[in-house]
Amino acid sequence: MTALTKSGLTKSGLTILGLETSCDETAASVVRRGADGRVEVLSSIVGTQFEQHAPFGGVVPEIAARAHVEVIDSVAAQAMRAAGIGYDALDGVAATAGPGLVGGVMVGLAFGKAVALARDLPLVAVNHLEGHAVSARLGAEVAYPFLLLLVSGGHCQLLEVGGVGACKRLGTTIDDAAGEAFDKIAKSLGLPYPGGPALEKLAQAGDASKYELPRALLGRKDCDFSFSGLKTAAARIAAALTTDQERADLAAAVQFAIARQLSERTDRAMKLYAADHPAGERRFVVAGGVAANGAVRAALLKVCQDNGFTFDAPPLAYCTDNAAMIALAGAERLAAGISDDLDAVARPRWPLDEAAALSNPSNSFGRKGAKA
Template identity: 85%
Template sequence: MTTLKPSGLTILGLETSCDETAASVVRRDEDGSVSVLSSIIGTQFEQHAPFGGVVPELAARAHVESIDAIAAEAMRSAGLGFEELDGVAATAGPGLVGGVMVGLAFGKAVSLARGVPLVAVNHLEGHAVSARLGADVGYPFLLLLVSGGHCQLLEVAGVGACKRLGTTIDDAAGEAFDKIGKSLGLPYPGGPALEKLAVGGNPDRYPLPRALLGRKDCDFSFSGLKTAAARIAETLTADDERRDLAAGVQAAIARQLSERVDRAMKLYKESHEPGDLRFVVAGGVAANGAVRAALLANCEKNDFSFAAPPLAYCTDNAAMIALAGAERLALGISDDLDAVARPRWPLDEAAALANPANAYGRKGAKA
């Protein structure tokens, strides 16, 4: 068991699940208040840009080459030595397993060398707590986790207590943004570039499919939209045509997210008191302005409060991993040095086993 010192816990977080090598030092005080002492992120855009997406082998090698310097810079920026840490938290999955292994191995080395606890963090739980990096968001809350690899709706009752309400049955929203951006000839990563291109566009110019309209659950599907938009993109020659398609894609993704969130809010309200009506959106797509506007309208309509991480912590970062580790350590939860890297690791494992979103043998969302 870990007992909080009067000054709280100071944790080094490590994140290497995709194409960012990140390290952060976070302090969590006894009252639950959080201070980010440093957050360093090394990107790999240049390495992956020629391929239009992340190449797992290149990503793993880049993590190996940079993690030592990134972690040292995080400690230097925080003004601390490794001997002043109370623990180390590292992403243990889900993600590209080669990269996950790099960060987790580095975390184990710090734990062993300094004699501090190790917390093997679920990357999705890091996103789940990321809004707490910028505001005092209490439990429970309804979470939309929406990024390049993940798209889920979850009830979050506390640390490690998540119930899945809906998930993507094929592609995640962020992947749709990136792949459609690539179809439009936009640079990697395509999501931010598509949002920029969509400014001033007519979202109604091109007919785009609306997925799962006959279903009353909270699941998502973006593969049909991705395919339809890619086929339209092949026919476009003028800048205004590309702008209008980008606007239409952005509106379609925001609409589907909004529709499913509205259903989830109604379900959530059936079992929660008015004081518990909190909504959190996290993940890289949470930075998209059109998506945020649609979700804010959901909250206003259904009497939910709205919270999102500061923009710096929407995409993958190590501050959220450090905070997730600190919250677990504060409850006395840590991991042994034999913790394994996991390419897939659902937050609600019971729901994933009982009702898998993807049939065996198929590639699906990383969760």
């Protein structure tokens, strides 16, 4: 292993192997973070499990975990070959340690520990959400601090990101995430898995004004989200539809409703954020799988323009789960002198702002709710 300087960086920077297995993608990536902070993705391999889960219309945790076990070694080997380096060129290993489907998380974390132990490399146990938080930095130089909307199949949060490990939660979903709503409503419409992209495609032929869907939490002035009512209402309407045009209209209405709620809550968060940050720090980042949706991006871009914020999003390849974002999060932690012991545990739940999660939980005990 190359010796680290006091700052955590060698003269040429850090080269990190990243591993991601929190849901149904088995991913590995090699990322180089230069001493000047510039980022270069040397490889990014993502193995999907669409065929295994398609018959069930969603991810089956047991099937996902077994699939990760079967391919994690070959996916990592592909990433190393594509990067054109050997393990002796690595400065560290970063693996998702949560939150996620814990059986899958354990696979990638255990593989990362094995590489770290065998090669005498530092291990970084990465919060999957922190990976999404830094993912926009894979395609552009996005400086800290910034306001983040993390929106995916399992997570929906607004966070003030001040730097590595410094996140303050401004809002979160109190029930379902936006990506889950997209997927479950798509299933109600008879669309194939994964449902979000299929619903977006169907919505292109629809008229969003044909259906009026409920708007959640209108009496509240905070930045929290709720999509369960929308999901239920859309499923009931979908059960009575008889034509393809009706299905397209409902898809368009659902997409509009989700984009509207995301943009309204983001507008509130921007006003709170702007009160404490000068114009030069008013940066907005949207990350997560739903960030790939064109209608959502357009709505958020307008909110940024209205509030004087810059807009950044990861390249489309890094919106959904990938290992490049995990490698970058690991590199930034190593650069700050942060690493983990080999007894790091896999965590099914792991909020970025643990203080806020403990003092103001989004769900009371005994109720199903948001995954983070």
